[in-house]
Amino acid sequence: MNNLIENTVRFVKEKLKGAEAGHDWYHIERVWKLSKKIAETEDCNLEVVELAALLHDIADPKFHNGDETLALSVSSEFLKNQQASEEVIERVLFIIKNISFKNRAETPENLPVELKIVQDADRIDAIGAIGVARTFNFGGFKNNLMYDPEIKPKLNMSKEEYKKSDGTTINHFYEKLLLLKDLMNTQKGKEIAADRHNFMLQFLDQFYKEWNVS
Numbered sequence: 001m002n003n004l005i006e007n008t009v010r011f012v013k014e015k016l017k018g019a020e021a022g023h024d025w026y027h028i029e030r031v032w033k034l035s036k037k038i039a040e041t042e043d044c045n046l047e048v049v050e051l052a053a054l055l056h057d058i059a060d061p062k063f064h065n066g067d068e069t070l071a072l073s074v075s076s077e078f079l080k081n082q083q084a085s086e087e088v089i090e091r092v093l094f095i096i097k098n099i100s101f102k103n104r105a106e107t108p109e110n111l112p113v114e115l116k117i118v119q120d121a122d123r124i125d126a127i128g129a130i131g132v133a134r135t136f137n138f139g140g141f142k143n144n145l146m147y148d149p150e151i152k153p154k155l156n157m158s159k160e161e162y163k164k165s166d167g168t169t170i171n172h173f174y175e176k177l178l179l180l181k182d183l184m185n186t187q188k189g190k191e192i193a194a195d196r197h198n199f200m201l202q203f204l205d206q207f208y209k210e211w212n213v214s
């Protein structure tokens with residue numbers, strides 16, 4: 001591990017102390033590991049991949065009054081202080097700006113492979129058993145209902161609708177999580193996502209059986 005990556009790990013760990021459990025250092029660490037795993041199968045700049053994976057949630061807008069610029073300014077200042085090159089900083093900030101699910105309609109075409117890798121890794125960590133756990137943790141954090149058969153999922157929400165959504169935790173599976181498998185960019189990402197997607201379908205099936213006492 002080079003010094004820049006080591007320093008970034010230390011910086012992120014310190015910055016995210018006490019963060020909500022679905023968006024804490026352990027989420028970052030999993031996305032970092034997944035990014036490196038996917039990067040092994042792609043021709044990419046590994047340093048950019050690792051830095052973007054480590055910094056992508058340094059200031060998640062959900063926890064900063066919707067501010068989508070804070071993560072960019074925090075990351076930029078840190079990387080400049082570390083004497084990272086202008087090119088590396090620019091590429092990392094581009095990934096942070098465009099990685100989010102809610103921003104997918106605004107994302108430019110012909111995305112760099114480094115963004116595709118980190119985006120896949122971040123989305124993979126939102127599905128499967130970890131995804132189920134993170135979703136219910138965040139639902140509890142927001143005091144959302146777990147499930148209400150009368151409240152139907154809102155599909156095809158705009159960015160603003162998505163940001164303001166306070167639907168049930170189960171509805172979030174249909175509004176986001178079950179869509180992620182088909183949004184994967186890389187072959188490796190698709191393979192990992194398929195397995196986790198199937199787990200979520202099994203979970204939902206079991207959830208409804210127990211809910212309905214069938």
